[in-house]
Amino acid sequence: MAISRLLSGFLPGALLRYAERLRFPQLFLVMLVLFLLDLVIPDVIPFIDEILLGLATLLLASWRRGGGAPEK
Numbered sequence: 001m002a003i004s005r006l007l008s009g010f011l012p013g014a015l016l017r018y019a020e021r022l023r024f025p026q027l028f029l030v031m032l033v034l035f036l037l038d039l040v041i042p043d044v045i046p047f048i049d050e051i052l053l054g055l056a057t058l059l060l061a062s063w064r065r066g067g068g069a070p071e072k
Helices: 002-007 013-020 025-040 048-062
Strands: none
16 A cells, blocks of 8 residues: 555554555545645635535445445
């Protein structure tokens, strides 16, 4: 996972271990970095893009890898 090695100096180990269990770990990390950058950069319509990026990040965080037993 090349992105994990690149971002390992910037993100805590617990976050990287969590991302490795997801279905799309690289996409989750990219969305997280974009979300954090978007919080710093001012925009024309306040908080609209922060809300959308936050929701997309949460959606990606909820997708786990398949292969386990279905939950009841």
